[in-house]
Amino acid sequence: MIKKLFFAALLVVSTLVACKEKFDPQLPSPGVGYLIVEGNLNPGNDSTVIRLTRSYSMQGRPLPLAEMNATVIVEGTDGSTQPLLMTSAGFYTARRLNLSFTQQYKVRIKTGDGKEYLSQLITPLTTPSIDSIGLKRNESGASFYVNSKGTENQSKYYRWDYDETWEINSYYNSLLIYQENANLVRDRLPAEMEFQCWKYDTSSTILLGASTALSANVINEKTLLTIPKLDERLAVRHSLMLRQYSLSKDAYNFYELMKKNTESLGTLFDPQPSELRGNISCINDNNAIVIGYITASTVSSKRIFTTLPDWIYPQICELDTVPLDSIQDFFVGGGMIPVLTGYTPRGTVDYYLASPGPCVECTRRRGNLARPNFW
Amino acid sequence: MLNKKILPALGSLLIISQAANTQEKGVTITAKYDSLPRKELLLQLEKKTGFFFYFDSGRLDTSKISFQANDEALEIVLNKLMDGTASTFAIDYPNKKVYITQQIKIQTTLPRGFYADGDNIAAGNTTADSSKMLYNHRVSKTEQKLRFEVGSGNNGGKPVALIQGIIRNGRTGEPMSNVSILIDNRYSTTSNQYGEYSVSLPTGDYPLSVVGIGIRELTAEITVHSDGKLNIDVQQQVPTLREVIVSARKTSNIRSTSMGTAKLDITSIKRIPALFGETDILRAITTLPGVKTVGEASTGFNVRGGSTDQNLILYNEGTIYNPSHFFGMFSAFNPEVVKDVELFKGTIPAKYGGRLASVLNVNNREGNKKNITGSAGIGAITSRLQVEGPLDKNKTSFIAGGRTTYANWLIGLLPAEYEKSRASFYDINLGISHRIDSSNNLYFSGYLSNDKFSLNNDTTYKYTNRNFSLKWKRTLTKRLQGELIAGYDHYEFETASLNNETNAYSLAFRIRQMFTKLNFTYFKNAQHSFDFGISSLLYKLDPGSYTPGKAGSLVVTDIVQTEQALENAAYFTHIYSPTPDLSFSTGLRYSLYSFLGPKQVNYYAPGEPKNENTLTSTVDYKSGKFIKTYGGPEIRFSTRYAFNPTLSVKAGFNSQRQYIHMLSNTTAISPTDIWKLSDPNVKPQRGEQVSVGLYKNLKSNTIETSVEFYYKRIHDYLDYKPGAKLVLNHSIETDVISTEGKAYGAELMIRKTVGKLTGWISYTYSRVLLRSTAQDQQWQINNGREYPANYDKPHDVTLTSSFRINHRLGLSMNSTYSTGRPITYPIGRFYYAGSARVLYSDRNQHRIPDYFRMDLSVNIEGNHKVKKLTHNSWTVGCYNLLGRKNPYSVYFVSEDGSVNGYKLSVFGNIIPFINYNIRF
Incomplete structure (x- = not known):
């Protein structure tokens, strides 16, 4: 609220005079190799994933380094122990933990370098179900929001993440394809059709909500994401899969501080960035730094589909004439793709009408041809 | 004259x-x-x-x-x-x-x-009173000299006489402050803000000179017989007359015991090129050595390593909690009614207390007692109007000023989605001064400032300062003067958001304070004079109320309990000059602060970190109950030795206590920061400062040079745990980390006050280092090691100059360089919640790039015919002439899954401005 206002104040000024430019101070990165732990213990029947990575340098574009060869064990105050096994690089998974809501749990992590980390005791929470997901439109685009309602004895702190899936359609549904090795244009096989594709994305911002200031445990119209106008995502059909988690107050504070440190900067009145730790610590090396907060809650999820027939997605897709003798020049490498055939009055192929790749083949727009199972 | x-x-x-x-x-x-x-x-x-x-x-x-x-x-x-x-x-x-x-x-x-x-020969002379003294006898004139005679010949044989009087503007009757009265180069004094002066000297004949800013120098012969009154009317410098050398405070910097003080009159402030051409008192203050800001859009300033809340900003005796408009872009003082600004950063007079770092005294002018006059101005951001004149000729006068903005045009430049946003501010001043008789004066001062900003008809934000004070000044005897001041200060802000049915809210914060002060000055003789008095200040602070914004909102009213406290103080200062070359000012202030009920207070296990687990009891105190009392002596000592009339050395020691604290965990102070009173869990801040200085005037006192050194300690300064929520926090003490600080530095200044070229160049070296002393080790910032404060900018060079080409054309230039402020840079990246993110460790271990800016303005005056109906002037200029993109901050954000670094400049372009002013 207040932050938003300052951002607007900044905007007022910035439109006039202020300016923001990319800046890389070429910093040394002493904070490399810290253990990063992210995950939610799912007490129910769904699977639990804990991701272990290492922090990396400010320079270059390295990928987060996955922590392999760790052992991850969930220990209950009832004496139970359940291991999580690495299913892909850095992801440690258990099919079903079946945790009790009356017990507390700890996560013990032993890494390959011999260090042992232990979380604080975590109490599993039940997450209220998602009431509804809505869409609001204005001149600048469309925003998805969530409504939720919990009971008084459920946590008042919420976190969300989501997956987005959207269908894209090529501008032209071409039945032709250029076969490079034979230098000829032929009909597409059914498996070669590239009109309909799907694209995926996941949330990359921390979405938090709290109903602590309200008289009821209610989340009202919490904005999840805003799609700017003319965006591809709403051109055909869009699906949002939202997951809701209950948080303890401490976990909420952790996420909020992370959000402040990494997302909310750049205003005139920035919060002072500060150190972030979480609920895990190294028990056999005081100097080993670990960052992360392991939560435990059931997950409520909801998927919605959105089709907006009046949504405008502009594409510039002209048809060019490609004479038969120059198909090699145009079609090799897929710069242009044939869409229609032009015939001579005698009925032989005279020329092709072709359009740039992204207008014809949806994979050229980084689309995925496989139809999702929920579509 | x-x-x-x-x-x-x-x-x-x-x-x-x-x-x-x-x-x-x-x-x-x-x-x-x-x-x-x-x-x-x-x-x-x-x-x-x-x-x-x-x-x-x-x-x-x-x-x-x-x-x-x-x-x-x-x-x-x-x-x-x-x-x-x-x-x-x-x-x-x-x-x-x-x-x-x-x-x-x-x-x-x-x-x-x-x-x-x-004696009472001056039939019809309105300034004569009934006492049987001889007044202002101008008995004869020597060549080129006026001649005054003070007192009667029959003085009872006393060797030393006391002369008192008022320096006034001959045209308007307005008292002239800061005018130096120099008798025989040995006895000197300066008129105070009411134009009054007093000086004690042996009887005899002396040369007298009266000099000050904007007045014609007056020289005369004076014969002192006995105690007496000498009112002197000085003439304003009228430029078309003969060349007059105007020398400001010629030797007062050498002579006075105070050090680390700076005074700027409005004329020199107006010469400094300002952002959008809006004469800005606070920005002018930041050109002085030892005064810094975190950046261009921050409210307030930092003095000698003090935080922004450690400055007491007094506007006609009232305390201003938010001295700025429009998120810190402009200061909230109307330059058309302000007379001068005085900043105490070294030796703070014992009269003032309650803040650690400095006292900024902003004084308005008194209205013209003879004619109705006024001025008006139009600039890019504000329009100003000011009117003054007599209500009852020669007895009562008023001065009224107002400013308003039309900053909404700025909003018009925003993207369409912000077109419903609105911004506005205004401020209003009213001053009335009334002369009851020659020894009794009454002053009333009222001030109102208001800011409002709304974002797309959704979130509105507003804040208001309201102050008024009444002062009665009385000359009790010719050596004893007293003043009684009473007033009321009010500051509040409110944010509200109404769009979301369920979450519509209104958040308000408010400080109210009532004060009375009783001050006396007693002038015994040339060797001894005394200042003493008492003051009482009642605080009432509403730390936050969160209420439903409209019907149907589910917001639960959350009101943090009102805090109240009483701060009483008594002070005594003895100014002792055993010889004209040596003087001591010894001041003692004793402040006594009581936190009052009604209030629920949490108590924690002694010696343990304060948190929910160490809470031992909660006590409910009844209204008026003295819950906790803090107090202690504050020492204000300074001494001066003048080797000769142009060279002196000074030293001082100061200690201060502060009972009200601003809660802020942003790097720059934001206008929604709230304040907190000291209570059983939040100790008062304390500070001590030692300083020494060397002062030398050159070229017959037209060039002043000085070098001052200081070392300062700050105790129980407040910092906060990472991610602490400060607003609506019912137990803020659990989120506070106490911090110790030290600051030291050197300030060099060369100032030329006379001639076509005037101005100053200052260099400051200063450091301020903080050290976290949290009991709970995990909360110690930088593991309890020293780290630089956000406003630690070691090097700072400022040149402020103006060149008068002729009487109608003047050129002003301001340039400033400073080290970039400290910043916390990330030390690495990690991947979390779907995005690469940055990792922070030790606070403030790097610096943003250095700052350099140059501003230029040209002042064009209309003709100077004295009797012209109106006088007008134009100011045109450029802020940030070089268009340098000076960084305000450097930050890193996670955007679409990856981390990007940005440099943000608030004023990254050349900003031209034009301003039109008219006087009538």
Whole structure:
């Protein structure tokens, strides 16, 4: 609220005079190799994933380094122990933990370098179900929001993440394809059709909500994401899969501080960035730094589909004439793709009408041809 | 010149009484002369009146003069003509003769009852009071010198006499402050904000000079017989007259014991090129050595390593909690009504207390007591209007000023989605001064400022300062003066958001305080003088109320309990000058602060970190209960030794206590920061400072140089746990980390106050280092090691200069360089919640790039005809002339899954401005 206002104040000024430019101070990165732990213990029947990575340098574009060869064990105050096994690089998974809501749990992590980390005791929470997901439109685009309602004895702190899936359609549904090795244009096989594709994305911002200031445990119209106008995502059909988690107050504070440190900067009145730790610590090396907060809650999820027939997605897709003798020049490498055939009055192929790749083949727009199972 | 009211009585008293008797007042003159020598004027008058003028042209003042008379009596005209010169005159009406003389006054007749009336010869002299002293006797004139005589010859044989009086503007009657009265280069004093001065010296004959900013230097001979009063009317410097050397505070920097003080009058502030051409008092303050800001958009300033909340900003005695408009872009003081600004950063007089770092005293002018005048101005951001004048001539005057903005045009430049946003601010001033009699004065001052900003009709944000004060000044005896001040200060802000049915809220914060102060100054003699007094301040603070914004909102009202406290203080200062070269100012202030009920107070296990687990009890105190009392002595000591009239050395020690704290965990102070009173869990902040300085004036006091060093410690400064929520926090003490600080530095300044080129260059080296002393080790910032504060900028060079090309054209330049402020840079990246993110560790271990800016402005005045109906002027200029993209901050954000670094400049372009001002 207040932050938003300052951002607007900044905007007022910035439109006039202020300016923001990319800046890389070429910093040394002493904070490399810290253990990063992210995950939610799912007490129910769904699977639990804990991701272990290492922090990396400010320079270059390295990928987060996955922590392999760790052992991850969930220990209950009832004496139970359940291991999580690495299913892909850095992801440690258990099919079903079946945790009790009356017990507390700890996560013990032993890494390959011999260090042992232990979380604080975590109490599993039940997450209220998602009431509804809505869409609001204005001149600048469309925003998805969530409504939720919990009971008084459920946590008042919420976190969300989501997956987005959207269908894209090529501008032209071409039945032709250029076969490079034979230098000829032929009909597409059914498996070669590239009109309909799907694209995926996941949330990359921390979405938090709290109903602590309200008289009821209610989340009202919490904005999840805003799609700017003319965006591809709403051109055909869009699906949002939202997951809701209950948080303890401490976990909420952790996420909020992370959000402040990494997302909310750049205003005139920035919060002072500060150190972030979480609920895990190294028990056999005081100097080993670990960052992360392991939560435990059931997950409520909801998927919605959105089709907006009046949504405008502009594409510039002209048809060019490609004479038969120059198909090699145009079609090799897929710069242009044939869409229609032009015939001579005698009925032989005279020329092709072709359009740039992204207008014809949806994979050229980084689309995925496989139809999702929920579509 | 001498007081116009007195002059007829003194210079030509005899003649006036004669004139009245003989009904000769009918000799009137209507004329207008521009820049004529006096001789020429006299000849013109001779023609007009038919009187014969006797004078020695060789002895006349050779300067040119402009004046206008509209059906005015001859003696009035002559009075005007001879003002401030060594000449006097006598009119012989029956014989139609005028005698202009220098040393001896021709007496054309014997006055009626001259001796019988005794001292009170000045019949009709409004400034004379009933005491049997001789006032302002201008008995004779030596060549080129005025001559004053103070006291009666019969002084009872006392060797030392006390002279008191008021320095006033001869045209408007407004008291002139900070005017130096220098007697024989040995006895000096400076007039205070009411124009009053007092000086004690052995009886005898001395040369006297009166100098000050914007006035004509006055030199005279003075004969001191005994204690007495000497009111001096000075003439404003009128540029078309003869070349006048105006010297500001010529030797006061050498002479006074105070160090680390700076005074800027509004004229020099107006010369500094300002952002959008809006004369800005706080920005002017930041050009002084030892004063810094975190950045261009931050409210407030930092003095000698103090945080922004450690400055006491007094505006006509009232405390201003938010001195800025529009998110810190402009200061909230209207330059049209402000007289001067005084900053105490070293030795803070014992009279002031309650803040650690500095006292900024902003004083408004008193209204013109003689005529209705005013001014108006139009700039890019604000329009200003100011009117002043007498309510009851010579007794009561008023001054009123107002500013308003039309900053909404700025919003018009925003993207369409912000078109419904609105921004506005205004401020209003009213000052009334009333002279009850010669020893009693009353002053009223009122101030209102208001800011409002709304974002797309959704979130609105507003804040308001409201202050008023009433002051009664009384001269109890000729050596003892007192003032009684009472007032009320109010600051509040409110944010509200109404769009979301369920979450609509309104959040408000408020400080109210009532105060009374009783101050006395007692001037015993040249060796001893005393300041003493008491003050009482009642705080009432509403730390936050969160309420539903409209019907249907589910927001639960959350009100943090009101805090109240009483701060009483008594002070005593002894200024002792055993010899004219050596003086000591020893001040002691004792402040006693009580946190009052009603209030629920949490108590924690002693010696343990304060948190939910160590909470031992919660006590509910009844209204008026003294819950916790803090107090202690504060020492204000300074000393000065003058090696010679142009070189002195000073040293001082200061200690301070502060009972109210601003809660802020943003790097720059934001206008929604709230305040907190000291309570059983939040200790008062304490500070000590030692400083030494060397002062040298060059070129007959026209160039002042100084170097000052200071070392300072700050105790129980407040910092906060990472991610602490400060607003609506019912137990803020659990989120507070106490911090110790130290600051040290050197300040060099060269200031030229006289001539075509004026200005100052200052260099500051300063450091401020904080150290976290949280009991709970995990919360210690940088593991308890020292780290630089956000406003630690070691090097700072500022050049502020103005060059007067001629009387109508002036050029001003301001340039400033400083080290970039400290910043916390990330030390690595990690991947979390779907995005690469940055990792922070130690606070403030890097710096943003250095800052350099140059501003230029040209001031063009209309012509200077004194009697013109209106005077206008234009100011055009450029802020950030080089268009340098000075960084305000450097930050890293996670965007679409990856981390990007940005450099943000608030004013990254050349900002041209134009301003039009009119005076009437």
